[in-house]
Amino acid sequence: MWGKILIVVLIAWLSASFFARVKNFFFSTPQLPLIKDELWWGPGKPYANEDTDIKPFTINVSQTVLTDLNWRLSQALPFQPALEGVQQQYGINTNHLRNIIDFWQTKYDWRQREKLLNIFPQYTTSIQGLKIHYIHVKPKVTKGVKVLPLFILHGWPSSAREFYDIIPLLTNPTGDFVFEVVAPSLPGYAFSAAAVRPGLNPMEIAVIFKNLMERLGFHRYYLHGGDWGSQVVAAMATLYPHKILGTHSNFCFVNTPLAHLKLMVGSFFPWLIVEDDIRDKVYPLSEKYMRWIEETGYMHIQATKPDTIGVALRDSPVGLAAYLMEKYSIFTNPHWKNLDDAGLTQKFKLEDLLDNVMIYWVTGCITSSMRIYAESFNERYNSLKLPQIPTPVPSGCARFSHEVVYQPETVLRQKFPNLVHLADYEGGHFAAAEEPKILAKDLYLFVEKVEKISGDNKGTR
Template sequence: MMYSWLVLGLVAAAAGYDYRSDPEIYHDKWWGPESIKEDTSIRPFKVEWKKEMVEDLLYRLNNRRPMTPPLKGTNYNYGLNTDTMSYWLDYWASNYNFTTREEYLNQYPQFLTNIQGLKIHFIWIKPEVPKGKYSIPLLMLHGYPGSVREFYDVIDDIIKPTGRDFVVEVVIPSFPGFGYSDATNYPGLGTAEMAFIFEKLMTRLGHERFYVHGGDAGAVIGNNLATFFPEKVLGYHSTMAVATTDEALSLITAGSVYPATLMPADLISRLYPLKNTLQYLAQDFGYFHIHTAKPDAIGLCVGETPTSLLGWFLHLFSIFSRRTNGDNPMGGLEIYSRDQIIDNLMIYWDTETATTSIRMYAETINLRNLRSGYFRVPTPVPTIAVQALGEIFYMPPAALNTKFTNLVAVDVLDDYGHFLALEQPKIFVELLLSGLQRIIQFSKQNMNGDAEGGNYV
């Protein structure tokens, strides 16, 4: 939920941009303690929930204070309905099987390595490559308030050999300050800087060129990777592709006069009247402002108790799963299982990363990044955008094309929401695999790419 074109579009385009010489971007900064050296080894990792942590958590869950009752008939329109909290909290305290769920989170091979002073956690799966097929590396980037858990329901089907010519090797990192990756003690580590860390990760794993999928905050990092490393990113697939160029903003504004010039008639209501879109953003993006302005204040409130962590996350999952969820008595959250939600919560609770994860907003949306202007730099990386009906913001292809000059396709869905991999795993996998196939074919036909992952000659 890192969408910010309304702010960024007000800033004039930067001329002659080059991130390598831009002092506003900390692309090679040491983020860890000065006393340590970078350990480039790749070490196995397993999630281990200490008995003391679980016992303390259960005590807090079972001895929580009574919650303030909601106003009558407000459902989720005030951000949360406390009448629904026991549905989640009682399950967490009494029915959530910590041993089984810990095993579930350890079902895939996980690793640690040190990059720019920080321990970076990642899932890495190299499937067997059947005869006659080739392997392509895919970096998959989660969002907020998500984690690597977002992709657990899709991994098996992504790496499974299909009727396509390729199989997929997946790399799924935890962002710095999220889950089992280290946080920094220095200011400045935003989504731009994370892009450099993940480029180094892929290079360390032996991939000079690779594909990227990103949603939510992962889409912002994916945008940055495609912008900074167009020679390395072979293709970009996103469930929240964002164009923040001046041209995109101008097109969207001008299109409000006659929307049919910008998009098909059956999609106009996703964006226009523009005042409805702006009203929605003003109403539901209060979290964004406080995350950006005062991350440590809200981080303390969110991370202090399991009730507060659950409440904040449910609020965010609700408003971005469907725009109409405010009128739903359960916030529309029945589309997710309780284990899905609580597995994700456990990663934050175990690592105490409520505050450090929220800092990503403040380190991304600030004057330093606005002055740099990299948000508005076009990229030639072949791109496919997926747009669910309940996505945060609909962006017309003409607007996207001002950022992604090789926009291969826009896959428009008639349903579903922002967290597609969690909500609809089968649909997500089919869109991702077909998207990668179309990007490879586009590269072969238009960018002198070969069949082995589109390596340009």
């Protein structure tokens, strides 16, 4: 008899333990990780004679770099012929690539483009040992128009160049308020210095940019980010909610066990999880996951061996252009892989895309830019569980139809419980460059809602 009782007790204990672990795995909220504002990411002795002055910056690439580039383009080996009947399904089509390189060599004028890239005021300052480059545009406003600070951040394989068409829309008042825009380059991207030691993940980058905004005199401000920028601004809003008026993104997604469980449940009972009008963008999961697997091989390489692929891309401007241009095609519209010209000029100007390639080339940043994947897909960063901690500040999401990850509101609210704005548009991953008017309008709509909810926010600077 006592044996049976012990067996029952043991089974009950094991069952309770199992369900407690399951509950903890899916539903527990981790504690905020320990934040250290003083971590040093640059060379030399920490904080020894660090120059923290804000200095004007102008892009001025040496002629030596441009001469070397022209030589490398002219010496490129013949391309492997494309397969018959294949467009971009095997990667960038070399017939299409040849047209891009010809345009680069014969029609693209860097010195003219350099003037364009210098139209906005740019600066650098040292934060935690890293020279950080940023654009800072103040609007010209009339009396009665409220100026709100807005921090905007790009991702990979982009640069601050992605925001050149949207900045004028954000800083030109059309209503009761307008934005003062700060748009930095991520550490290790473009004209921002790269860390000299491992560990600079999105949380640590969030600390750097919080410190940047403090140095500029902003105490409270709005955020917007796309791609990796969305992860950094989400981290900023989670870590420093008292400093953030609201956070907005065109790449909102939640990557937690509960989010994946909800999506799996929705495969069988979609009415529980997804709105009817976007069901085809979320399901069937098999189709969405297959696209994810097909298009994210680069992610696995960059998350494991970024320095190896970086050697090849740093040595060949043709290889760099092929690698970056392919991403702009596939992530803007997956159907463009079936087009001979990859569809790029349907939404972009070729010279604008080459501006971005050139920024990567002349700064030699391709390897350091890819390291953010290795710093994010590892046990150290995953153990922080920052993406699983809800962001309490008012949040807004612009979902574009061809986005790689498209999630329903019930999933998004797990990370963004204070989701005050959610809108759907036609377009792809690089919304700021592809649809600047739509994205700017959505940002205004979001901030208008937050301002009405919170009243007159004082003390932004």
